[in-house]
Amino acid sequence: MAQNIYDRPDFFAGYSRLPRSVHGLDGAPEWPAVQRMLPSLAGARIVDLGCGFGWFARWARSQGAAEVLAIDLSDNMLGRARAATTDDAIRYLRADLESLALPEKSFDLAYSALAFHYVDDFGRLVRCIHQALAPGGCLVFTIEHPIYMAPSRPDWMQADADRRVWPLDGYAQEGRRVTDWLAKGVVKYHRRLDTTINQLIEAGFTLDGIEEWNPTPDQLAAIPTLRDEMDRPMMLLVAARA
Amino acid sequence: MAQNIYDRPDFFAGYSRLPRSVHGLDGAPEWPAVQRMLPSLAGARIVDLGCGFGWFARWARSQGAAEVLAIDLSDNMLGRARAATTDDAIRYLRADLESLALPEKSFDLAYSALAFHYVDDFGRLVRCIHQALAPGGCLVFTIEHPIYMAPSRPDWMQADADRRVWPLDGYAQEGRRVTDWLAKGVVKYHRRLDTTINQLIEAGFTLDGIEEWNPTPDQLAAIPTLRDEMDRPMMLLVAARA
Numbered sequence: 001m002a003q004n005i006y007d008r009p010d011f012f013a014g015y016s017r018l019p020r021s022v023h024g025l026d027g028a029p030e031w032p033a034v035q036r037m038l039p040s041l042a043g044a045r046i047v048d049l050g051c052g053f054g055w056f057a058r059w060a061r062s063q064g065a066a067e068v069l070a071i072d073l074s075d076n077m078l079g080r081a082r083a084a085t086t087d088d089a090i091r092y093l094r095a096d097l098e099s100l101a102l103p104e105k106s107f108d109l110a111y112s113a114l115a116f117h118y119v120d121d122f123g124r125l126v127r128c129i130h131q132a133l134a135p136g137g138c139l140v141f142t143i144e145h146p147i148y149m150a151p152s153r154p155d156w157m158q159a160d161a162d163r164r165v166w167p168l169d170g171y172a173q174e175g176r177r178v179t180d181w182l183a184k185g186v187v188k189y190h191r192r193l194d195t196t197i198n199q200l201i202e203a204g205f206t207l208d209g210i211e212e213w214n215p216t217p218d219q220l221a222a223i224p225t226l227r228d229e230m231d232r233p234m235m236l237l238v239a240a241r242a
Numbered sequence: 243m244a245q246n247i248y249d250r251p252d253f254f255a256g257y258s259r260l261p262r263s264v265h266g267l268d269g270a271p272e273w274p275a276v277q278r279m280l281p282s283l284a285g286a287r288i289v290d291l292g293c294g295f296g297w298f299a300r301w302a303r304s305q306g307a308a309e310v311l312a313i314d315l316s317d318n319m320l321g322r323a324r325a326a327t328t329d330d331a332i333r334y335l336r337a338d339l340e341s342l343a344l345p346e347k348s349f350d351l352a353y354s355a356l357a358f359h360y361v362d363d364f365g366r367l368v369r370c371i372h373q374a375l376a377p378g379g380c381l382v383f384t385i386e387h388p389i390y391m392a393p394s395r396p397d398w399m400q401a402d403a404d405r406r407v408w409p410l411d412g413y414a415q416e417g418r419r420v421t422d423w424l425a426k427g428v429v430k431y432h433r434r435l436d437t438t439i440n441q442l443i444e445a446g447f448t449l450d451g452i453e454e455w456n457p458t459p460d461q462l463a464a465i466p467t468l469r470d471e472m473d474r475p476m477m478l479l480v481a482a483r484a
Contacts, residue, residue, distance in 0.1 A: 147389065147410065147413070151407070152405065153401075153405070157399075157401060157407070157409075159395075159399060159409050163394065163395070163409075163411065164411070165393070165399070165407075165409035165410060165411045166409075166410040166411065167399075167401050167405075167407035167408075167409065167410075168389065168407060168408040168409075168410045168473065168474050169405065169406070169407050169408065169473040169474070170472070170473060171389070171454075171472070171473060171474050171475060172454070172456035172471065172472040172473070172475065173472060192454050192475075193435060193452075193454060194451075194452045194453050194454045197439075197449070197451070197452055198451050198452065198453075201449065201450065201451055206448060206449075207439070207443065207448075207449045208443065209436075209439070209440050209443055210435075210436045210439055210440065211436050211440075212413070212414070212434050212435060212436045214414035229414065230412070230413070230414040230415060231410065231411040231412060231413060231414070232410050232411070232413050233413060233414065233434075
């Protein structure tokens with residue numbers, strides 16, 4: 001079972017204050033790039049894996065999606081999502097992505113934002129998603145980039161007076177990484193980029209594109225801290241077709 | 243035009259002493275992984291882009307390839323390759339990958355080992371290769387990994403007494419990188435991994451798999467310096483289909 005960190009009060013309190021929690025999709029700088037990867041949502045049956053506060057589910061409905069099954073492990077997140085939703089075409093469901101089961105050929109889009117890096121058995125998960133998609137259905141997801149996940153101490157290091165670097169090590173060693181982010185002892189699973197891509201292909205997906213997200217010049221001007229993303233990617237965006 | 247570094251005497255002398263130059267394919271630790279990506283060579287028409295001393299061309303013929311067009315920019319390399327070859331089904335050709343032209347639908351396999359990172363316009367190159375492959379033909383290539391290429395100072399750094407790290411910066415900034423390896427002023431072109439993959443897909447390829455090469459336990463035991471590859475990948479292997 002994946003760690004249910006979002007139901008720990010300290011983590012949840014911190015998470016609730018992040019720009020993406022307060023402002024929703026537009027608070028996430030990668031959102032314009034994610035949107036470009038999405039297929040047309042008109043009439044689409046969608047499953048959202050790790051739905052959080054339900055921002056995407058509600059936005060998808062505003063774009064004409066027929067129905068959204070929005071899944072999360074956290075009672076905190078689901079409680080907030082349900083309270084913000086008055087729409088019978090969005091169903092919320094508590095489930096663990098580590099042991100997820102979905103009905104066959106039932107969705108046109110599987111979407112997930114920054115959730116899959118909490119899952120240990122990615123191969124199992126993508127096989128589950130593949131069989132749940134209608135032929136030609138899309139999978140669009142974001143995860144923490146393996147360059148960001150890998151290091152034994154994932155924090156910037158001053159190399160010289162004028163050079164700050166990301167101290168990469170352990171990239172080939174996949175598996176559990178425990179970090180302190182918003183709370184102590186957050187458990188994530190590092191996978192190399194080749195593993196992520198090859199497990200998708202082995203599950204039957206065709207890769208449509210990936211993006212090692214980095215900011216536009218406008219975004220850099222507006223949010224100077226995004227400069228970090230020029231030196232090492234924090235997020236990986238993936239689009240694939242069943 | 244790509245830099246013709248292999249025709250500089252200092253570089254060529256150093257390159258000629260590398261294990262992969264002395265021992266051929268078996269001197270390259272990634273070779274078993276590359277072999278697993280190759281299609282059956284029986285009867286195959288092959289183009290080898292950056293053929294070097296011609297080791298792959300001769301091996302491919304020993305595996306039943308019908309013919310090999312082996313291309314390189316370096317007269318040094320081609321001279322050595324020709325001298326080592328007595329086989330009319332291998333043709334050697336001097337050409338620059340930056341402005342390569344190949345006949346349409348003429349090959350079953352395009353192969354390239356550690357050459358494409360010398361090329362600036364990768365998009366142009368892969369479009370050229372795509373039109374040159376017969377439908378279903380394969381492209382298998384290795385390049386320096388972008389994690390290896392990106393840094394402003396691509397060399398190990400001692401972070402603490404017991405921690406040595408690869409100092410990543412500038413990952414999102416694509417383009418020219420000048421390093422000293424075997425000789426001063428070697429010009430290579432850094433591309434993010436997403437660019438490499440997306441330009442293949444945009445050219446019409448279907449991705450079959452990638453490998454961020456790292457050694458097996460047996461290889462690690464035999465060549466302890468390969469430990470470096472566990473901390474940051476140096477090579478990327480790619481297989482795609484036209």
